[in-house]
Each structure stands twice: as C-alpha cells, then as structure tokens.
Amino acid sequence: MPVRAVLFDVGDTLWHAAEPPSPAEFRRRAAERAAAFLAAHRIDGVDPAALARTCWDAMDDAIRAARAGDLVEPDYPAIAAEAARALGAPLSRQLAAAFLEAIYVSGAEGGKVAYPDARPTLEALRARGFRLGIVTNRAFGGERFRADLRQAGLDVDWDVIAVSVEVGYLKPHPRLFEAALETLQLAPQEAAMVGNSLAEDIAGAQRLGMPAAWKRSRPDGDGVVPDFIFDRVGELLDWSLLAEAARVR
Numbered sequence: 561m562p563v564r565a566v567l568f569d570v571g572d573t574l575w576h577a578a579e580p581p582s583p584a585e586f587r588r589r590a591a592e593r594a595a596a597f598l599a600a601h602r603i604d605g606v607d608p609a610a611l612a613r614t615c616w617d618a619m620d621d622a623i624r625a626a627r628a629g630d631l632v633e634p635d636y637p638a639i640a641a642e643a644a645r646a647l648g649a650p651l652s653r654q655l656a657a658a659f660l661e662a663i664y665v666s667g668a669e670g671g672k673v674a675y676p677d678a679r680p681t682l683e684a685l686r687a688r689g690f691r692l693g694i695v696t697n698r699a700f701g702g703e704r705f706r707a708d709l710r711q712a713g714l715d716v717d718w719d720v721i722a723v724s725v726e727v728g729y730l731k732p733h734p735r736l737f738e739a740a741l742e743t744l745q746l747a748p749q750e751a752a753m754v755g756n757s758l759a760e761d762i763a764g765a766q767r768l769g770m771p772a773a774w775k776r777s778r779p780d781g782d783g784v785v786p787d788f789i790f791d792r793v794g795e796l797l798d799w800s801l802l803a804e805a806a807r808v809r
C-alpha cells in the first residue's frame with residue numbers, strides 16, 4: 561500500500577525556539593497581559609503576576625500528569641478557574657479560558673522559527689503528490705495556532721491539522737493519529753509520521769501501523785526503532801519510502 565500522506569509533528573520537527581525569551585521575560589509579558597485582562601474585566605484585589613503564574617503552573621502540572629497517565633487532554637479552563645479561585649479570583653470557566661488565551665505567549669513572539677529547509681521540503685513533498693498534515697500536542701489550538709504557522713512560513717495549505725486540545729487526546733494516544741487519518745480517509749499504512757519524539761511520534765504512529773521517521777533528538781523512548789532517521793528536514797526527501805511512493809502514484 562503506497563504512502564499517500566505525510567503527517568508532521570511541529571515542535572522541534574518543523575519549528576524550534578531559536579532565540580526564545582528568558583523564562584523571566586515570559587513571566588513578565590504574561591503578568592503584563594494578566595493586568596490588562598483583569599482591568600478590562602474589572603476584577604481587582606488579585607495580583608496579576610501571581611494569578612498568571614498560578615494558572616500557568618496548574619496547567620503545566622495537569623499536562624505532565626496527563627502525559628504520564630491516561631493521555632486525555634486536561635480541561636485547562638476548569639483547572640485554571642480552580643487555581644484562580646484558590647487565589648481569591650472567582651473566574652468562570654469561560655473567563656478562565658479567555659484569561660489563559662490572553663496570557664499565552666506563542667509563535668514568533670515566543671521565539672519560534674521554522675527550520676530553513678522545512679517549507680521547501682513540504683513543497684517538494686507536495687510536488688511529489690503527497691497530502692500533508694499536522695499531528696501535534698498542544699494546549700492551545702484554534703485560529704491562534706494557524707496564525708502562528710502562517711507567521712513561521714509554515715502555511716502550506718495543510719490537508720489536515722489534528723491538535724490534541726481540539727481532539728481531546730495527546731500523542732501517543734491512537735485517537736489523535738486516527739483523527740488525522742479519518743479526515744484524510746486513509747489507512748494507517750498509507751500515511752507516514754514524522755517527528756522528533758520517539759515516545760510520542762514514532763512509537764505512537766508505529767503502534768497503529770504507520771511508518772515513522774525520527775528527527776534525531778534527545779532519545780525519550782527505549783526500544784523504539786524508527787523506520788527512518790534524519791537530522792535536517794530536507795533529508796526526508798531521501799527516505800526510500802517517500803521516493804518509491806512518489807513513483808507509484
């Protein structure tokens with residue numbers, strides 16, 4: 561069965577934090593936005609920096625627990641609302657969602673830059689006739705993520721974008737990969753996964769029967785054997801599976 565689509569992880573596969581702001585700078589920006597948010601919603605008596613930090617830490621803890629546990633994407637607005645309540649700031653779930661969105665420093669602002677050969681490689685795969693998709697773990701999706709992709713030059717008219725927070729499951733849970741395959745109407749063997757995490761991208765995809773290429777990174781999984789290993793994104797074009805599949809289509 562020839563491969564018809566190539567699905568990509570994003571972080572440290574297509575883009576990376578080249579010169580990210582320091583953690584202190586991230587916190588300063590988040591606190592500034594938190595102050596503006598609280599003022600706009602006429603909420604006082606809460607320290608904006610403390611509220612931003614508390615909500616963010618609660619979210620981080622939930623992500624870590626989910627990744628080590630059932631891989632169900634946590635309900636971040638509910639978690640932030642609870643953390644805010646403990647600080648004496650009664651935010652509704654809806655307001656907590658808006659607050660998280662407001663303090664989130666993302667994309668180019670967060671120092672994210674596409675690898676120089678990412679876009680040319682995506683275009684070359686497209687020219688070979690492959691459909692292209694994204695399968696990504698992230699706590700923020702929606703238009704903001706699409707805009708960050710555009711700003712990074714990674715807007716290649718994706719055939720599918722499967723974001724964990726939108727689907728409800730984190731890689732390596734099969735549901736996130738399946739969501740992408742269902743949209744493309746492809747069997748697992750017809751889609752190759754590309755990513756930098758052995759545990760999330762490679763093992764998760766292979767478990768479903770998808771071939772998987774690993775962008776060499778600090779190994780995070782034991783006993784996982786990728787179908788292809790590369791260092792620069794452009795080397796993907798040399799993967800025999802993608803060359804053969806292009807010939808048979």
Ligand SMILES: [Mg+2]
Pocket residue numbers: 569570571572573755756757
């Ligand atoms: Mg990654």
